[in-house]
Amino acid sequence: MIQTQIQTSPLHSDFAVQVHVAIQDIVDDPAAIAELKAIWQKSPVMIFRRQALDEAELVRFTEHFGKCETSGRKDIQSPYHDQIIYFSTLKYSDGRFVGGFAGGEDVDWHSDQTFQVRPATGAILYGTEVPRDGGDIYWADQYGAWERLPQDIQQLIEGRNGTCRYAKRYALLNTLELQDKARANAMLSLPDATHPLVLRHPHTGRKALYADPTTLIGIEGLSEEESARVLPILFAAGGHPSLAYRHKVHNGDLMMWDNGCTMHRRDPMKLDQPRLMKRTTFRLAATDYCTPHA
Incomplete structure:
Protein backbone atom coordinates (compact mmCIF):
# COMPACT_ATOMS: atom_id res chain seq x y z
CA MET A 1 0.00 0.00 0.00
CA ILE A 2 1.27 3.46 -0.94
CA GLN A 3 1.89 5.92 1.88
CA THR A 4 1.46 9.42 0.49
CA GLN A 5 0.62 12.95 1.36
CA ILE A 6 -1.06 14.20 -1.78
CA GLN A 7 0.15 17.54 -3.12
CA THR A 8 -2.11 20.12 -4.77
CA SER A 9 -1.68 23.45 -6.56
CA PRO A 10 -4.38 26.15 -6.54
CA LEU A 11 -5.95 26.93 -9.90
CA HIS A 12 -8.52 29.44 -8.61
CA SER A 13 -8.13 30.33 -4.93
CA ASP A 14 -8.96 27.12 -3.05
CA PHE A 15 -12.06 26.41 -5.11
CA ALA A 16 -10.25 24.57 -7.95
CA VAL A 17 -6.97 22.70 -7.54
CA GLN A 18 -4.67 20.50 -9.55
CA VAL A 19 -3.97 17.24 -7.74
CA HIS A 20 -0.47 15.87 -8.31
CA LYS A 37 -12.03 13.25 0.13
CA ALA A 38 -10.59 15.75 2.60
CA ILE A 39 -9.21 17.86 -0.26
CA TRP A 40 -12.58 17.75 -2.04
CA GLN A 41 -14.34 19.13 1.05
CA LYS A 42 -12.41 22.38 0.56
CA SER A 43 -11.87 22.37 -3.21
CA PRO A 44 -14.94 21.11 -5.10
CA VAL A 45 -13.14 21.11 -8.47
CA MET A 46 -10.15 18.77 -8.71
CA ILE A 47 -8.05 18.40 -11.89
CA PHE A 48 -5.79 15.37 -12.40
CA ARG A 49 -3.50 15.77 -15.44
CA ARG A 50 -1.87 13.14 -17.68
CA GLN A 51 -3.88 10.18 -16.40
CA ALA A 52 -3.90 6.78 -18.10
CA LEU A 53 -6.94 4.90 -16.85
CA ASP A 54 -8.84 2.00 -18.29
CA GLU A 55 -12.61 2.04 -17.84
CA ALA A 56 -12.61 -0.44 -14.96
CA GLU A 57 -10.22 1.84 -13.03
CA LEU A 58 -12.37 4.87 -13.81
CA VAL A 59 -15.45 3.16 -12.39
CA ARG A 60 -13.56 1.85 -9.37
CA PHE A 61 -12.15 5.30 -8.60
CA THR A 62 -15.57 6.90 -8.96
CA GLU A 63 -17.28 4.48 -6.62
CA HIS A 64 -14.99 5.41 -3.76
CA PHE A 65 -16.94 8.68 -3.65
CA GLY A 66 -20.50 7.58 -4.42
CA LYS A 67 -22.61 5.02 -6.22
CA CYS A 68 -22.33 5.31 -10.01
CA GLU A 69 -25.50 5.92 -11.95
CA THR A 70 -26.19 4.06 -15.18
CA SER A 71 -27.68 5.96 -18.09
CA GLY A 72 -31.01 4.95 -19.53
CA ARG A 73 -29.65 5.91 -22.95
CA LYS A 74 -27.89 2.94 -24.49
CA ASP A 75 -26.87 5.10 -27.46
CA ILE A 76 -24.37 7.07 -25.37
CA GLN A 77 -23.29 4.32 -22.98
CA SER A 78 -19.89 2.66 -23.05
CA PRO A 79 -20.16 -0.83 -24.61
CA TYR A 80 -17.82 -2.08 -21.86
CA HIS A 81 -19.10 -0.45 -18.66
CA VAL A 98 -19.79 7.23 -30.64
CA GLY A 99 -21.73 8.52 -27.66
CA GLY A 100 -23.75 11.71 -27.64
CA PHE A 101 -23.78 15.47 -27.11
CA ALA A 102 -21.44 15.97 -30.05
CA GLY A 103 -22.58 19.44 -31.08
CA GLY A 104 -20.03 22.21 -31.28
CA GLU A 105 -22.06 25.06 -29.80
CA ASP A 106 -21.30 26.49 -26.38
CA VAL A 107 -23.08 25.20 -23.28
CA ASP A 108 -24.59 27.65 -20.78
CA TRP A 109 -23.84 27.71 -17.05
CA HIS A 110 -25.67 24.85 -15.36
CA SER A 111 -25.61 22.19 -12.67
CA ASP A 112 -26.31 18.62 -13.70
CA GLN A 113 -29.67 16.90 -13.19
CA THR A 114 -31.38 19.84 -11.47
CA PHE A 115 -34.58 18.93 -13.33
CA GLN A 116 -34.64 15.61 -11.48
CA VAL A 117 -36.31 15.15 -8.10
CA ARG A 118 -33.16 13.54 -6.65
CA PRO A 119 -30.18 14.71 -8.69
CA ALA A 120 -26.84 12.92 -8.48
CA THR A 121 -24.32 15.65 -7.76
CA GLY A 122 -20.93 13.97 -8.23
CA ALA A 123 -19.31 14.08 -11.67
CA ILE A 124 -16.08 12.99 -13.38
CA LEU A 125 -15.10 13.79 -16.96
CA TYR A 126 -12.04 12.06 -18.42
CA GLY A 127 -10.55 13.34 -21.68
CA THR A 128 -9.03 10.55 -23.73
CA GLU A 129 -9.06 12.49 -27.02
CA VAL A 130 -9.41 16.25 -26.80
CA PRO A 131 -9.89 18.75 -29.67
CA ARG A 132 -7.03 21.11 -30.34
CA ASP A 133 -9.24 24.22 -30.58
CA GLY A 134 -12.14 25.29 -28.40
CA GLY A 135 -14.07 23.25 -25.89
CA ASP A 136 -12.55 24.90 -22.80
CA ILE A 137 -14.52 24.05 -19.66
CA TYR A 138 -15.36 26.52 -16.88
CA TRP A 139 -16.50 26.00 -13.30
CA ALA A 140 -18.05 28.67 -11.10
CA ASP A 141 -17.83 28.67 -7.30
CA GLN A 142 -21.36 28.72 -5.86
CA TYR A 143 -20.09 29.30 -2.32
CA GLY A 144 -18.74 32.55 -3.70
CA ALA A 145 -22.02 33.17 -5.53
CA TRP A 146 -23.92 33.03 -2.24
CA GLU A 147 -21.47 35.48 -0.69
CA ARG A 148 -21.88 37.88 -3.65
CA CYS A 164 -36.93 23.47 -11.90
CA ARG A 165 -38.33 22.35 -15.25
CA TYR A 166 -36.66 20.30 -18.00
CA ALA A 167 -38.54 22.15 -20.77
CA LYS A 168 -36.49 25.27 -20.08
CA ARG A 169 -33.24 23.38 -20.63
CA TYR A 170 -34.64 21.60 -23.69
CA ALA A 171 -35.27 24.96 -25.34
CA LEU A 172 -31.57 25.79 -24.91
CA LEU A 173 -30.17 22.38 -25.87
CA ASN A 174 -28.05 21.49 -28.83
CA THR A 175 -30.42 19.80 -31.27
CA LEU A 176 -28.13 16.74 -31.42
CA GLU A 177 -28.70 15.89 -27.77
CA LEU A 178 -32.21 14.51 -28.10
CA GLN A 179 -32.93 13.67 -31.72
CA ASP A 180 -35.16 10.77 -30.69
CA LYS A 181 -38.65 12.28 -30.43
CA ALA A 182 -39.97 9.62 -28.05
CA ARG A 183 -37.05 10.24 -25.71
CA ALA A 184 -37.54 14.01 -25.95
CA ASN A 185 -41.25 13.71 -25.20
CA ALA A 186 -40.54 11.48 -22.20
CA MET A 187 -38.11 14.04 -20.82
CA LEU A 188 -40.51 16.91 -21.46
CA SER A 189 -43.22 15.08 -19.52
CA LEU A 190 -41.11 14.90 -16.35
CA PRO A 191 -42.78 16.59 -13.37
CA ASP A 192 -41.22 19.78 -12.06
CA ALA A 193 -38.56 19.33 -9.38
CA THR A 194 -38.19 21.52 -6.31
CA HIS A 195 -34.86 22.11 -4.62
CA PRO A 196 -33.57 24.44 -1.91
CA LEU A 197 -32.04 27.59 -3.39
CA VAL A 198 -29.35 27.54 -0.69
CA LEU A 199 -27.42 24.38 0.22
CA ARG A 200 -25.31 23.98 3.34
CA HIS A 201 -22.29 21.70 3.55
CA GLU A 226 -41.07 38.93 -7.69
CA SER A 227 -39.49 35.74 -9.03
CA ALA A 228 -38.85 37.51 -12.33
CA ARG A 229 -37.03 40.26 -10.41
CA VAL A 230 -34.94 37.93 -8.24
CA LEU A 231 -33.94 35.18 -10.69
CA PRO A 232 -31.66 37.39 -12.85
CA ILE A 233 -29.86 38.49 -9.67
CA LEU A 234 -29.22 34.85 -8.73
CA PHE A 235 -28.08 33.93 -12.24
CA ALA A 236 -25.71 36.90 -12.44
CA ALA A 237 -24.13 35.96 -9.11
CA GLY A 238 -23.83 32.29 -10.07
CA GLY A 239 -21.92 32.96 -13.27
CA HIS A 240 -19.92 36.00 -12.17
CA PRO A 241 -16.52 36.07 -13.96
CA SER A 242 -14.62 36.51 -10.69
CA LEU A 243 -15.86 33.10 -9.53
CA ALA A 244 -14.97 31.15 -12.67
CA TYR A 245 -12.00 28.89 -13.34
CA ARG A 246 -11.30 28.28 -17.05
CA HIS A 247 -9.64 24.99 -17.92
CA LYS A 248 -7.90 24.21 -21.19
CA VAL A 249 -8.43 20.47 -21.45
CA HIS A 250 -5.56 18.23 -22.59
CA ASN A 251 -5.49 14.53 -23.37
CA GLY A 252 -5.40 12.58 -20.13
CA ASP A 253 -7.07 15.25 -17.99
CA LEU A 254 -9.52 13.91 -15.44
CA MET A 255 -11.84 16.57 -14.04
CA MET A 256 -13.91 15.92 -10.93
CA TRP A 257 -16.48 18.26 -9.45
CA ASP A 258 -19.35 18.60 -7.00
CA ASN A 259 -22.54 19.94 -8.61
CA GLY A 260 -23.94 20.89 -5.20
CA CYS A 261 -21.59 23.86 -4.91
CA THR A 262 -20.44 24.52 -8.50
CA MET A 263 -21.84 25.25 -11.93
CA HIS A 264 -20.05 24.56 -15.21
CA ARG A 265 -20.15 25.44 -18.88
CA ARG A 266 -18.20 24.80 -22.10
CA ASP A 267 -16.91 26.92 -24.97
CA PRO A 268 -17.82 26.11 -28.58
CA MET A 269 -15.65 23.54 -30.31
CA LYS A 270 -15.05 22.31 -33.84
CA LEU A 271 -16.82 19.15 -34.90
CA ASP A 272 -14.12 18.32 -37.44
CA GLN A 273 -11.63 17.63 -34.62
CA PRO A 274 -11.60 14.28 -32.78
CA ARG A 275 -13.04 14.25 -29.27
CA LEU A 276 -13.79 11.42 -26.85
CA MET A 277 -14.68 12.21 -23.25
CA LYS A 278 -15.72 9.57 -20.74
CA ARG A 279 -18.14 10.57 -18.01
CA THR A 280 -19.29 9.06 -14.74
CA THR A 281 -22.08 10.48 -12.59
CA PHE A 282 -22.37 9.41 -8.98
CA ARG A 283 -24.65 9.97 -6.04
CA LEU A 284 -23.12 11.84 -3.10
CA ALA A 285 -24.38 11.27 0.43
CA ALA A 286 -26.19 14.19 2.08
CA THR A 287 -24.39 13.35 5.33
CA ASP A 288 -21.04 14.27 3.80
CA TYR A 289 -21.70 16.61 0.88
CA CYS A 290 -23.61 19.71 -0.13
CA THR A 291 -26.71 18.11 -1.74
CA PRO A 292 -30.27 19.29 -2.49
CA HIS A 293 -31.84 16.23 -0.88
CA ALA A 294 -31.76 14.38 2.41
Whole structure:
Protein backbone atom coordinates (compact mmCIF):
# COMPACT_ATOMS: atom_id res chain seq x y z
CA MET A 1 0.00 0.00 0.00
CA ILE A 2 1.27 3.46 -0.94
CA GLN A 3 1.89 5.92 1.88
CA THR A 4 1.46 9.42 0.49
CA GLN A 5 0.62 12.95 1.36
CA ILE A 6 -1.06 14.20 -1.78
CA GLN A 7 0.15 17.54 -3.12
CA THR A 8 -2.11 20.12 -4.77
CA SER A 9 -1.68 23.45 -6.56
CA PRO A 10 -4.38 26.15 -6.54
CA LEU A 11 -5.95 26.93 -9.90
CA HIS A 12 -8.52 29.44 -8.61
CA SER A 13 -8.13 30.33 -4.93
CA ASP A 14 -8.96 27.12 -3.05
CA PHE A 15 -12.06 26.41 -5.11
CA ALA A 16 -10.25 24.57 -7.95
CA VAL A 17 -6.97 22.70 -7.54
CA GLN A 18 -4.67 20.50 -9.55
CA VAL A 19 -3.97 17.24 -7.74
CA HIS A 20 -0.47 15.87 -8.31
CA VAL A 21 -1.02 12.14 -8.24
CA ALA A 22 -1.48 9.28 -10.70
CA ILE A 23 -4.91 7.82 -10.00
CA GLN A 24 -3.70 4.38 -11.09
CA ASP A 25 -1.29 4.42 -8.16
CA ILE A 26 -3.90 5.20 -5.50
CA VAL A 27 -7.16 3.73 -6.80
CA ASP A 28 -6.91 0.84 -4.34
CA ASP A 29 -5.30 2.80 -1.47
CA PRO A 30 -7.90 3.68 1.22
CA ALA A 31 -5.59 6.20 2.93
CA ALA A 32 -4.99 8.11 -0.30
CA ILE A 33 -8.71 8.11 -1.13
CA ALA A 34 -9.41 9.51 2.35
CA GLU A 35 -6.91 12.30 1.63
CA LEU A 36 -8.68 13.10 -1.63
CA LYS A 37 -12.03 13.25 0.13
CA ALA A 38 -10.59 15.75 2.60
CA ILE A 39 -9.21 17.86 -0.26
CA TRP A 40 -12.58 17.75 -2.04
CA GLN A 41 -14.34 19.13 1.05
CA LYS A 42 -12.41 22.38 0.56
CA SER A 43 -11.87 22.37 -3.21
CA PRO A 44 -14.94 21.11 -5.10
CA VAL A 45 -13.14 21.11 -8.47
CA MET A 46 -10.15 18.77 -8.71
CA ILE A 47 -8.05 18.40 -11.89
CA PHE A 48 -5.79 15.37 -12.40
CA ARG A 49 -3.50 15.77 -15.44
CA ARG A 50 -1.87 13.14 -17.68
CA GLN A 51 -3.88 10.18 -16.40
CA ALA A 52 -3.90 6.78 -18.10
CA LEU A 53 -6.94 4.90 -16.85
CA ASP A 54 -8.84 2.00 -18.29
CA GLU A 55 -12.61 2.04 -17.84
CA ALA A 56 -12.61 -0.44 -14.96
CA GLU A 57 -10.22 1.84 -13.03
CA LEU A 58 -12.37 4.87 -13.81
CA VAL A 59 -15.45 3.16 -12.39
CA ARG A 60 -13.56 1.85 -9.37
CA PHE A 61 -12.15 5.30 -8.60
CA THR A 62 -15.57 6.90 -8.96
CA GLU A 63 -17.28 4.48 -6.62
CA HIS A 64 -14.99 5.41 -3.76
CA PHE A 65 -16.94 8.68 -3.65
CA GLY A 66 -20.50 7.58 -4.42
CA LYS A 67 -22.61 5.02 -6.22
CA CYS A 68 -22.33 5.31 -10.01
CA GLU A 69 -25.50 5.92 -11.95
CA THR A 70 -26.19 4.06 -15.18
CA SER A 71 -27.68 5.96 -18.09
CA GLY A 72 -31.01 4.95 -19.53
CA ARG A 73 -29.65 5.91 -22.95
CA LYS A 74 -27.89 2.94 -24.49
CA ASP A 75 -26.87 5.10 -27.46
CA ILE A 76 -24.37 7.07 -25.37
CA GLN A 77 -23.29 4.32 -22.98
CA SER A 78 -19.89 2.66 -23.05
CA PRO A 79 -20.16 -0.83 -24.61
CA TYR A 80 -17.82 -2.08 -21.86
CA HIS A 81 -19.10 -0.45 -18.66
CA ASP A 82 -22.66 0.81 -18.36
CA GLN A 83 -21.64 3.28 -15.63
CA ILE A 84 -19.75 5.34 -18.26
CA ILE A 85 -21.18 7.52 -20.99
CA TYR A 86 -19.31 9.01 -23.94
CA PHE A 87 -19.30 12.57 -25.31
CA SER A 88 -17.72 12.36 -28.73
CA THR A 89 -17.35 13.69 -32.26
CA LEU A 90 -16.19 10.26 -33.45
CA LYS A 91 -18.44 7.99 -35.50
CA TYR A 92 -18.90 4.28 -35.99
CA SER A 93 -18.59 2.86 -39.49
CA ASP A 94 -22.37 3.05 -39.94
CA GLY A 95 -22.37 6.81 -39.34
CA ARG A 96 -23.68 6.80 -35.76
CA PHE A 97 -21.90 9.00 -33.26
CA VAL A 98 -19.79 7.23 -30.64
CA GLY A 99 -21.73 8.52 -27.66
CA GLY A 100 -23.75 11.71 -27.64
CA PHE A 101 -23.78 15.47 -27.11
CA ALA A 102 -21.44 15.97 -30.05
CA GLY A 103 -22.58 19.44 -31.08
CA GLY A 104 -20.03 22.21 -31.28
CA GLU A 105 -22.06 25.06 -29.80
CA ASP A 106 -21.30 26.49 -26.38
CA VAL A 107 -23.08 25.20 -23.28
CA ASP A 108 -24.59 27.65 -20.78
CA TRP A 109 -23.84 27.71 -17.05
CA HIS A 110 -25.67 24.85 -15.36
CA SER A 111 -25.61 22.19 -12.67
CA ASP A 112 -26.31 18.62 -13.70
CA GLN A 113 -29.67 16.90 -13.19
CA THR A 114 -31.38 19.84 -11.47
CA PHE A 115 -34.58 18.93 -13.33
CA GLN A 116 -34.64 15.61 -11.48
CA VAL A 117 -36.31 15.15 -8.10
CA ARG A 118 -33.16 13.54 -6.65
CA PRO A 119 -30.18 14.71 -8.69
CA ALA A 120 -26.84 12.92 -8.48
CA THR A 121 -24.32 15.65 -7.76
CA GLY A 122 -20.93 13.97 -8.23
CA ALA A 123 -19.31 14.08 -11.67
CA ILE A 124 -16.08 12.99 -13.38
CA LEU A 125 -15.10 13.79 -16.96
CA TYR A 126 -12.04 12.06 -18.42
CA GLY A 127 -10.55 13.34 -21.68
CA THR A 128 -9.03 10.55 -23.73
CA GLU A 129 -9.06 12.49 -27.02
CA VAL A 130 -9.41 16.25 -26.80
CA PRO A 131 -9.89 18.75 -29.67
CA ARG A 132 -7.03 21.11 -30.34
CA ASP A 133 -9.24 24.22 -30.58
CA GLY A 134 -12.14 25.29 -28.40
CA GLY A 135 -14.07 23.25 -25.89
CA ASP A 136 -12.55 24.90 -22.80
CA ILE A 137 -14.52 24.05 -19.66
CA TYR A 138 -15.36 26.52 -16.88
CA TRP A 139 -16.50 26.00 -13.30
CA ALA A 140 -18.05 28.67 -11.10
CA ASP A 141 -17.83 28.67 -7.30
CA GLN A 142 -21.36 28.72 -5.86
CA TYR A 143 -20.09 29.30 -2.32
CA GLY A 144 -18.74 32.55 -3.70
CA ALA A 145 -22.02 33.17 -5.53
CA TRP A 146 -23.92 33.03 -2.24
CA GLU A 147 -21.47 35.48 -0.69
CA ARG A 148 -21.88 37.88 -3.65
CA LEU A 149 -25.64 38.17 -3.18
CA PRO A 150 -26.96 41.33 -1.49
CA GLN A 151 -28.03 40.68 2.07
CA ASP A 152 -31.71 41.34 1.33
CA ILE A 153 -31.66 38.71 -1.43
CA GLN A 154 -29.92 36.23 0.87
CA GLN A 155 -32.63 36.77 3.48
CA LEU A 156 -35.37 36.46 0.86
CA ILE A 157 -34.24 33.14 -0.65
CA GLU A 158 -32.78 31.26 2.31
CA GLY A 159 -35.18 28.51 3.33
CA ARG A 160 -37.11 28.73 0.05
CA ASN A 161 -37.29 26.18 -2.74
CA GLY A 162 -36.89 26.82 -6.44
CA THR A 163 -38.96 25.13 -9.13
CA CYS A 164 -36.93 23.47 -11.90
CA ARG A 165 -38.33 22.35 -15.25
CA TYR A 166 -36.66 20.30 -18.00
CA ALA A 167 -38.54 22.15 -20.77
CA LYS A 168 -36.49 25.27 -20.08
CA ARG A 169 -33.24 23.38 -20.63
CA TYR A 170 -34.64 21.60 -23.69
CA ALA A 171 -35.27 24.96 -25.34
CA LEU A 172 -31.57 25.79 -24.91
CA LEU A 173 -30.17 22.38 -25.87
CA ASN A 174 -28.05 21.49 -28.83
CA THR A 175 -30.42 19.80 -31.27
CA LEU A 176 -28.13 16.74 -31.42
CA GLU A 177 -28.70 15.89 -27.77
CA LEU A 178 -32.21 14.51 -28.10
CA GLN A 179 -32.93 13.67 -31.72
CA ASP A 180 -35.16 10.77 -30.69
CA LYS A 181 -38.65 12.28 -30.43
CA ALA A 182 -39.97 9.62 -28.05
CA ARG A 183 -37.05 10.24 -25.71
CA ALA A 184 -37.54 14.01 -25.95
CA ASN A 185 -41.25 13.71 -25.20
CA ALA A 186 -40.54 11.48 -22.20
CA MET A 187 -38.11 14.04 -20.82
CA LEU A 188 -40.51 16.91 -21.46
CA SER A 189 -43.22 15.08 -19.52
CA LEU A 190 -41.11 14.90 -16.35
CA PRO A 191 -42.78 16.59 -13.37
CA ASP A 192 -41.22 19.78 -12.06
CA ALA A 193 -38.56 19.33 -9.38
CA THR A 194 -38.19 21.52 -6.31
CA HIS A 195 -34.86 22.11 -4.62
CA PRO A 196 -33.57 24.44 -1.91
CA LEU A 197 -32.04 27.59 -3.39
CA VAL A 198 -29.35 27.54 -0.69
CA LEU A 199 -27.42 24.38 0.22
CA ARG A 200 -25.31 23.98 3.34
CA HIS A 201 -22.29 21.70 3.55
CA PRO A 202 -22.79 19.35 6.54
CA HIS A 203 -19.13 19.43 7.62
CA THR A 204 -17.86 22.91 6.76
CA GLY A 205 -21.13 24.77 7.25
CA ARG A 206 -20.52 26.80 4.09
CA LYS A 207 -23.57 27.91 2.11
CA ALA A 208 -23.82 27.56 -1.65
CA LEU A 209 -26.29 29.06 -4.10
CA TYR A 210 -28.18 26.34 -6.02
CA ALA A 211 -29.84 28.20 -8.88
CA ASP A 212 -29.41 26.58 -12.31
CA PRO A 213 -30.21 29.15 -15.04
CA THR A 214 -31.12 26.39 -17.51
CA THR A 215 -33.93 24.87 -15.40
CA LEU A 216 -34.97 27.26 -12.60
CA ILE A 217 -38.29 28.90 -13.49
CA GLY A 218 -39.61 30.26 -10.21
CA ILE A 219 -39.26 30.62 -6.45
CA GLU A 220 -41.85 29.08 -4.18
CA GLY A 221 -43.72 31.61 -2.08
CA LEU A 222 -42.94 34.52 -4.40
CA SER A 223 -45.21 35.98 -7.05
CA GLU A 224 -44.27 35.60 -10.71
CA GLU A 225 -43.30 39.26 -10.75
CA GLU A 226 -41.07 38.93 -7.69
CA SER A 227 -39.49 35.74 -9.03
CA ALA A 228 -38.85 37.51 -12.33
CA ARG A 229 -37.03 40.26 -10.41
CA VAL A 230 -34.94 37.93 -8.24
CA LEU A 231 -33.94 35.18 -10.69
CA PRO A 232 -31.66 37.39 -12.85
CA ILE A 233 -29.86 38.49 -9.67
CA LEU A 234 -29.22 34.85 -8.73
CA PHE A 235 -28.08 33.93 -12.24
CA ALA A 236 -25.71 36.90 -12.44
CA ALA A 237 -24.13 35.96 -9.11
CA GLY A 238 -23.83 32.29 -10.07
CA GLY A 239 -21.92 32.96 -13.27
CA HIS A 240 -19.92 36.00 -12.17
CA PRO A 241 -16.52 36.07 -13.96
CA SER A 242 -14.62 36.51 -10.69
CA LEU A 243 -15.86 33.10 -9.53
CA ALA A 244 -14.97 31.15 -12.67
CA TYR A 245 -12.00 28.89 -13.34
CA ARG A 246 -11.30 28.28 -17.05
CA HIS A 247 -9.64 24.99 -17.92
CA LYS A 248 -7.90 24.21 -21.19
CA VAL A 249 -8.43 20.47 -21.45
CA HIS A 250 -5.56 18.23 -22.59
CA ASN A 251 -5.49 14.53 -23.37
CA GLY A 252 -5.40 12.58 -20.13
CA ASP A 253 -7.07 15.25 -17.99
CA LEU A 254 -9.52 13.91 -15.44
CA MET A 255 -11.84 16.57 -14.04
CA MET A 256 -13.91 15.92 -10.93
CA TRP A 257 -16.48 18.26 -9.45
CA ASP A 258 -19.35 18.60 -7.00
CA ASN A 259 -22.54 19.94 -8.61
CA GLY A 260 -23.94 20.89 -5.20
CA CYS A 261 -21.59 23.86 -4.91
CA THR A 262 -20.44 24.52 -8.50
CA MET A 263 -21.84 25.25 -11.93
CA HIS A 264 -20.05 24.56 -15.21
CA ARG A 265 -20.15 25.44 -18.88
CA ARG A 266 -18.20 24.80 -22.10
CA ASP A 267 -16.91 26.92 -24.97
CA PRO A 268 -17.82 26.11 -28.58
CA MET A 269 -15.65 23.54 -30.31
CA LYS A 270 -15.05 22.31 -33.84
CA LEU A 271 -16.82 19.15 -34.90
CA ASP A 272 -14.12 18.32 -37.44
CA GLN A 273 -11.63 17.63 -34.62
CA PRO A 274 -11.60 14.28 -32.78
CA ARG A 275 -13.04 14.25 -29.27
CA LEU A 276 -13.79 11.42 -26.85
CA MET A 277 -14.68 12.21 -23.25
CA LYS A 278 -15.72 9.57 -20.74
CA ARG A 279 -18.14 10.57 -18.01
CA THR A 280 -19.29 9.06 -14.74
CA THR A 281 -22.08 10.48 -12.59
CA PHE A 282 -22.37 9.41 -8.98
CA ARG A 283 -24.65 9.97 -6.04
CA LEU A 284 -23.12 11.84 -3.10
CA ALA A 285 -24.38 11.27 0.43
CA ALA A 286 -26.19 14.19 2.08
CA THR A 287 -24.39 13.35 5.33
CA ASP A 288 -21.04 14.27 3.80
CA TYR A 289 -21.70 16.61 0.88
CA CYS A 290 -23.61 19.71 -0.13
CA THR A 291 -26.71 18.11 -1.74
CA PRO A 292 -30.27 19.29 -2.49
CA HIS A 293 -31.84 16.23 -0.88
CA ALA A 294 -31.76 14.38 2.41
